[in-house]
Amino acid sequence: MTVLAVARNKHRSEKNGVDGKGRQVVAPAYAAELSIDSGDPAWFEKARTIVTSSGYIERLLRVGKTVVRRMEHIIVWEMVNGKKVPKGWVVHHVNERKDDNDPLNLVALPPRLHRELHVRLRELSNECNGLLHAVRRLELTQEHVVRATRLDELRKYWFGE
Known part of the structure; x- marks a missing residue:
């Protein structure tokens, strides 16, 4: 399971440690390393911007093979x-x-x-x-x-x- 899949399923797995399909969810050890500070200029220099289905602007920043997502208003x-x-x-x-x-x-x-x-x-x-x-x-x-x-x-x- 990718880091993003773990993040998406985190809210489901907090209570029982499984995702929506009943699979065990374990966050990879390197997930903490992918936390990128909001002050990092890469959010505005390198990140891709999308508009979510609910109308919010979201920033997607590639870190190696992983994409880190953050809502722009929070950044x-x-x-x-x-x-x-x-x-x-x-x-x-x-x-x-x-x-x-x-x-x-x-x-x-x-x-x-x-x-x-x-x-x-x-x-x-x-x-x-x-x-x-x-x-x-x-x-x-x-x-x-x-x-x-x-x-x-x-x-x-x-x-x-």
């Missing part, structure tokens, strides 16, 4: 912020356009806050539209970013980093 957020996205957090597109990876359009949020934000944004779209919707969407997102920043500070305080 951009990590480059700009100089750190990895906190474990379990997601990168949200402020204007809700999945292909707009401008650094000013990307914020990292814990999953629970991210879900809450999308629920509130859905409610907001039923209340107003146009310029008012854009302004309120930005205010709502900024409110959630402030909450996420506070949560991140508490996480660092209690768990170190």
Whole structure:
């Protein structure tokens, strides 16, 4: 099984150590060596770009015989912020356009806050539209970013980093 197949099946194998077809999944020892830092210029100089079926931009970088895949919005957020996205957090597109990876359009949020934000944004779209919707969407997102920043500070305080 290739490194990419292992990565694709990882979510299925975490509980029981088998892939979707019942085969044992064991990550190869060299998989850790294929982790390429987001700050590596190769992501933008050498990587191929595709648009996923869900509309996100993904970068594919060949390393030897293996192709390493990363979502562009995560690469951009990590480059700009100089750190990895906190474990379990997601990168949200402020204007809700999945292909707009401008650094000013990307914020990292814990999953629970991210879900809450999308629920509130859905409610907001039923209340107003146009310029008012854009302004309120930005205010709502900024409110959630402030909450996420506070949560991140508490996480660092209690768990170190």
